[in-house]
Structures are given as C-alpha cells and as structure tokens.
Amino acid sequence: MLTESFSGIRGIFNKDLTKEVIENYALSYASFLKNKKPNPLVILGMDTRPSSPIIKEYMKKIFLRQGIDVHDVGFNTTPSIQHGVRHYNADGGVIISASHNEPMWNGWKFLRETGSVLKPEEIKEVIENSKSPENPDSKTRGKSEDRGSELRNAYVDFIMEMIGEKGIIAIQDAKLKVVVDPNGGAAATVIRDILEKLNIRIVEKNMELGVFNRLVEPNEKSLAYLAYYVEDLDADIGAGWDCDGDRVELVIPNSSEFSKKRGRMLSGHYILGLIVEAILSEYDGNNKYVVVNDATSDLIKDIAQKHDAETVEVEVGEINVVEKMEELNAPVGGEGSSSGGxxxxxxxxxxxLSLVQILHLMAKRKQRITEILEEFPEYYNERAAIECNPDIAVKIKEKLKEYWENQEHIKEIRTTGDETGGLKIIRKPTKEGPGWIWYRASKTEKGKFRIISDAKQREYADKLLGMGEKAFNDCVTDVELESVDAYLEKE
Incomplete structure (x- = not known):
C-alpha cells in the first residue's frame, strides 16, 4: 500500500512505487519549486537499498527536462543530504529512502530551502498535484553535477564544527572505543572518517554498502549481537543505524545498575536525554527551550528543568518539532519516541551527530555512559501498535477522549495537531508516581493505532499500557456498534 503523508512517500518498489508514480511525484515537486523560482537547484541523494539508484535516475531525468539543475550526491545520509541543501544554497532536495523499512520498500522525502522536510500544507499540495501533473518540458534543460564525495567531506567538516575545537580535543584525549554497525546503509559512507578524526578506536561491522546482514531497523533484536562485542572488546559503546542514517540505537556496557535494570539497549528517550544534557550543560543563551513531540518521556522534562529550561510539546512529526524550534530559537529538540535529537x-x-555529541559528553565529564545515565531520573516507556480500520480512526480518537473525560484520577487531557493528532491522558500522581497514556493513529503505517505509556516505575507503565489498550478496544467496539445502528436505521 502506497503511504502518502507529511513524513514522506513510502511503498514497495515496483508494486506501489511504479515508474509512473515516481515520475508524477518528480513532476509535482518540480512544479512546486518552479512556482517559487524559474530555475531552481535541487540536491538529489539516496540510501543504499537496491531500488534507490533506479528511482534517482527516474527523478533526475524529470528534473533536468523541467529545467531544474541537479547536484547528484549519490549515497549519502539523510542528515548529510539535508545539510547539502544549506551548503549549496539549493532551493530544495530529495532524499530517496524508506528509512527503517526492509530493502524491498523505498520512498522519498522532499525538502525545503532550509533543508527541512516540507511543511504539512506544502507536502499536501505536492501529493494532490502528483495525481494529474501537467508540466510541459522546459525550453532550457537543467544541468547535472556529481557532488557525492564533495558533500560527504563537507558533512564531516560540519560534524567537527558542531563539536568545536575543545570538544574534538576532549574526545581525542579520551581514547574511546566504539563498535559501529551501519548495516550497509548510508552511515557507512562517513562514519569511519568522522571517528578516525576523533581518535576513536573503531570496531567495524557490516560496512559494505547495500549488503544488509540484519534487519534494517536497528532495535533490541537486530542489534543484540553487538552487546557481546561491546563486552568482549571492552568497548565504551555500540552503535547501529537504519538505512539512511538519521536514527541511531545504542548498546551500552553491562557493568552498571542501569544496564542490569534496563537492559543493554538504550531507549530513544534516554538517547535524547543525553543529547539534551550535552547541549544544555554548555548553553548560555536566553532561549532555554527544549521542543519534543507529545509521545516523548517526561524524562526530558526533568532533565530540562535541571537546567532551568522549559519543555514545549508538539504533535509527532519531525517537521512539527523543527518548526517550533525555529519559532522559539530553541537550542535542542527531538523525538524520544523515534530516537532522534x-x-x-x-x-x-x-x-x-547524536553519537558524537554523546561521546563528547562522556569525554568532557570523564565518565562512562552508564555513569551519566545513573544520574538521570528513572522512567519507563511501554508501547503497543494495534490494528485499526483507518476509516474510523478519527471517531475512535473522539470516543477515547469522551471515555477518559469520564474516568477518575485524570489530571489533564491534551491534544496536539488536528483531528488526526495525538491524544494524551495525564493521570494524577498516585503512590506509583506520575504517568500518562498516549494515542495516535499512525500516519506512516496505515491501519495501525499507536499507544504509549510513560511512568517512573516499570510496573506502573505496564499497568497504564494495559488500561490504555482496554480503553481502546472498548471504544472500537462502541464505534463499530454505532456504525451498525446507523446502517440499520437507514434500512
């Protein structure tokens, strides 16, 4: 099934993503750009799955015929391609990737001149116009230049600039050891160069581009083997990426109370927590804000409060976080629910960049990652994804809101976004501590409703998730019965 949302376009190559679909989207995006500027420049890059070069060539052909200049940057990470838009002062960009989906999937994201993905209203326009694009070829053909190697070097320089000279020296002096697994994805194009510049002792796994030796999604199952290397080689950390390199998952040493309690795989919320700690501990500006999505653990709020910073919540979606960060001029933000700073x-x-920022924090404090984590407050985050008819998702959300409004011990009910956005049920503190339940219909996986709970005790987080699932199932039943009743009345 072709998925079209503000997060991008995604489907199975040669099934959902046909040549016609690919070219129509390229035409629609070309029209979008040319409405702003007659002869735009586009950065065109991709991850390493087998269909990516084919999609790239289809799109490039369309762009050139439309009079659009193309910097073809080949295999590069999503962050590198987005950096490329700013580095080359381009008018937009295309990232060909299906992120954490398996290799038979692919897709793309369209970028703004800032390097961010399109705003919801902009991608909506591109999606709608892709259904019947009518773009005559330009009288002037666009030019294509290969800039892949040049951009990779520029991105390495960018990472060094972000850490700064003092940070580089601190990491170099720490002589850390890291096990890396890009799984043949785009991160393999730059990770060695970056870590070698930082004097990191590197243990490399799965570095051959386009060869996927584990599941593309880095998770507790696919990265379980890294725990043995981290332990046996006395490494400081293990890191695994998805196919386009925007998401990292970390495996920590088994030498602390933290890892004994929580396991070897570090949750995305704690990864974001480390990044927030790293940024705010050095930040001396006036705009002390941390922007997160509403499915992010309260762990981040606690860390922000320690640094006298305010946490602002927005609807799930990278562009929502980015837009609010720009509005507030916030120094850091992210989505703990999807491992991103x-x-x-x-x-x-x-x-x-997330990995390097965490290495900098470790080096600066002369602490192991587990020692830093043990200073953080404890939070537990549980989740479920339940199959749901997408046609009734909005009604279920409305029914859930009504359900929880009639329950006891509710402190606050929050919503983000429009009728399809998040619904957060914040319970009054009990002897088990504070906690919340969160709901949202997935916009990247049609037919799935996500439920997340967050609490300071694992047992309470499990209990809240169970309560959330029960409420969801009860509301689905009510909505379905109402639909049957409405049908019978018509008959």
Missing part, C-alpha cells in the same frame, strides 16, 4: 542548524534527526 535535533540541534540547529540541523533540521532533522542525525544519528551520527
């Missing part, structure tokens, strides 16, 4: 001038999650 965002640090300006970046306009996206960056799995490589």
């Amino acid at each position: 965002i640090t300006p001038p970046s306009r996206c999650r960056d799995g490589i």
Whole structure:
C-alpha cells in the first residue's frame, strides 16, 4: 500500500512505487519549486537499498527536462543530504529512502530551502498535484553535477564544527572505543572518517554498502549481537543505524545498575536525554527551550528543568518539532519516541551527530555512559501498535477522549495537531508516581493505532499500557456498534 503523508512517500518498489508514480511525484515537486523560482537547484541523494539508484535516475531525468539543475550526491545520509541543501544554497532536495523499512520498500522525502522536510500544507499540495501533473518540458534543460564525495567531506567538516575545537580535543584525549554497525546503509559512507578524526578506536561491522546482514531497523533484536562485542572488546559503546542514517540505537556496557535494570539497549528517550544534557550543560543563551513531540518521556522534562529550561510539546512529526524550534530559537529538540535529537542548524534527526555529541559528553565529564545515565531520573516507556480500520480512526480518537473525560484520577487531557493528532491522558500522581497514556493513529503505517505509556516505575507503565489498550478496544467496539445502528436505521 502506497503511504502518502507529511513524513514522506513510502511503498514497495515496483508494486506501489511504479515508474509512473515516481515520475508524477518528480513532476509535482518540480512544479512546486518552479512556482517559487524559474530555475531552481535541487540536491538529489539516496540510501543504499537496491531500488534507490533506479528511482534517482527516474527523478533526475524529470528534473533536468523541467529545467531544474541537479547536484547528484549519490549515497549519502539523510542528515548529510539535508545539510547539502544549506551548503549549496539549493532551493530544495530529495532524499530517496524508506528509512527503517526492509530493502524491498523505498520512498522519498522532499525538502525545503532550509533543508527541512516540507511543511504539512506544502507536502499536501505536492501529493494532490502528483495525481494529474501537467508540466510541459522546459525550453532550457537543467544541468547535472556529481557532488557525492564533495558533500560527504563537507558533512564531516560540519560534524567537527558542531563539536568545536575543545570538544574534538576532549574526545581525542579520551581514547574511546566504539563498535559501529551501519548495516550497509548510508552511515557507512562517513562514519569511519568522522571517528578516525576523533581518535576513536573503531570496531567495524557490516560496512559494505547495500549488503544488509540484519534487519534494517536497528532495535533490541537486530542489534543484540553487538552487546557481546561491546563486552568482549571492552568497548565504551555500540552503535547501529537504519538505512539512511538519521536514527541511531545504542548498546551500552553491562557493568552498571542501569544496564542490569534496563537492559543493554538504550531507549530513544534516554538517547535524547543525553543529547539534551550535552547541549544544555554548555548553553548560555536566553532561549532555554527544549521542543519534543507529545509521545516523548517526561524524562526530558526533568532533565530540562535541571537546567532551568522549559519543555514545549508538539504533535509527532519531525517537521512539527523543527518548526517550533525555529519559532522559539530553541537550542535542542527531538523525538524520544523515534530516537532522534535535533540541534540547529540541523533540521532533522542525525544519528551520527547524536553519537558524537554523546561521546563528547562522556569525554568532557570523564565518565562512562552508564555513569551519566545513573544520574538521570528513572522512567519507563511501554508501547503497543494495534490494528485499526483507518476509516474510523478519527471517531475512535473522539470516543477515547469522551471515555477518559469520564474516568477518575485524570489530571489533564491534551491534544496536539488536528483531528488526526495525538491524544494524551495525564493521570494524577498516585503512590506509583506520575504517568500518562498516549494515542495516535499512525500516519506512516496505515491501519495501525499507536499507544504509549510513560511512568517512573516499570510496573506502573505496564499497568497504564494495559488500561490504555482496554480503553481502546472498548471504544472500537462502541464505534463499530454505532456504525451498525446507523446502517440499520437507514434500512
């Protein structure tokens, strides 16, 4: 099934993503850009899945016929391609990737001149116009230049600039050891160069581009083997990326109370927590804001409060976080629910920058990662994805809101976005501590409704998730019965 949302376009190549679909989207995006500027420049890059070069060539052909100049940057990470838009003062960009989906999937994201993905109203326009694009070829053909190697070098320089000279020296002096697994994805194009510049002792796994030896999504199952290397080689950390390199998952040493309690795989919320700690501990500006999505653990709020910073919540979606960060001039933000930290001038999650920022924090404090984590408050985050008819998703959300409004011990009910956005049920503190339940119909996986709970005790987080699932199932039943009743009345 072709998925079209503000997060991008995604489907199975040669099934959902046909040549016609690919070319129509390229035509629609070309029209979008040319409405702003007659002869735009586009950065065109991709991840390493087998269909990416084919899609790239289809799109490039259309752009050139439309009179659009193309900097073809080939295999590069999503953060690198987004950096490329700013680096080359381009008018837009295309990232060909299906992120964490398996290799038979692919897709693309369209970028703004800032390097961020299109705003919801902009991608809506591109999606609608892709259904019947009518763009005559330009009288002047666009020019194509290969800039892949040049951009990779520029991105390495960008990472060094973000850390700064003092940070580079601190990391170099720490002589850290890291096990890396890009799984043949785009992160393999730059990770060695970056870590070698930082004097990191690197243990490399799965570095051959386009060869996927594990599941593309880095998670507890696909990265379980890294725990053995981290332990046996006395490494400081293990890191695994998805196919486009915007998401990193970390495996920590098994030598602390933290890892004994929580396991070896570090949750995305704690990864974001480390990044927030790293940024705010050095930030001396006036705009002390941390912007997160509404599915992010309260862990981040606690860390922000320690640094006298305010946490602002928005609807799930990278562009929502980025837009609010720009509005507030916030120094850091991200989505703990999807393992991502965002640090300006970046306009996206960056799995490589996140790793380097965490290494900098470790080096600066002369602490192991587990020692830093043990100083953080404890939070537990549980989740479920339930199959749901997408046609009734909005009604279910409305029914859930009504359901929880009639329950006891509710402190606050929050909503974000429009009728399809998030619904957050914040319970009054109990002897088990504070906690909340969150709902949202997935916009990247049609037919799935996501439920997340967050609490300071694992047992309470499990309990809240169970309560959330029960409420959801009850509301689905009510909505379905109402639909049957309405049908019978018509008959």
